[in-house]
Amino acid sequence: MNIKEAVEILKEKGVRITPQRQALLKIFADNKSYTARQVAEFLRPIYPGFSYDTVYRNLKLFCQLGILGETMAPDGVARYSLNTGEHHHYFTCLRCGVKVALESCPMEESKIKLSKKIGSITYHRFELFGECKSCEEGKK
Ligand SMILES: [Zn+2]
Numbered sequence: 001m002n003i004k005e006a007v008e009i010l011k012e013k014g015v016r017i018t019p020q021r022q023a024l025l026k027i028f029a030d031n032k033s034y035t036a037r038q039v040a041e042f043l044r045p046i047y048p049g050f051s052y053d054t055v056y057r058n059l060k061l062f063c064q065l066g067i068l069g070e071t072m073a074p075d076g077v078a079r080y081s082l083n084t085g086e087h088h089h090y091f092t093c094l095r096c097g098v099k100v101a102l103e104s105c106p107m108e109e110s111k112i113k114l115s116k117k118i119g120s121i122t123y124h125r126f127e128l129f130g131e132c133k134s135c136e137e138g139k140k
C-alpha cells in the first residue's frame, strides 16, 4: 500500500479526497506507525480545524477501507500505519510480560471459510495471553 493506491481506494469507495485527508495520508508515507494523537499534532499547524475527533474518525475509516492497519502497543495505545498486508499476532505472558510475535497468522486458513459464511473480512486482530515456557518451567 502506498499513498497513490490509498487515493485510488478512496476514489473507488466514493470517499471525498479533501486536502486534510491527503495530508493525513502523507504522514504515513514514511511507513512508520503513529498514534491518533501524534497524527493530530502533525496536522494542527496546517489545518487548525482538523480536530482530534476528526483525525480519529478518519483513521478508523482508513482502517475499515484497508488502507491503514491498527496495532495495539503494550501501553494500550493504538498505533496506525499503512497496511502492508503483513501483520503479526502476539502472545503476552501474564506472569513476566514477555511478548512474542507468532510466526504465522492462524487466521489466514480459516479466513476463506469464514468469508463464505459471514461475509468478506477486511482485517482482523487478536491477541493471545497466557504463561510463557520459561515461566511454566520455573514453577516446576
Ligand atoms: Zn513468562
Ligand SMILES: [Zn+2]
Residues within 6 Å of the ligand: 087, 088, 089, 105, 106, 107, 108, 124
Ligand atoms: Zn492475522
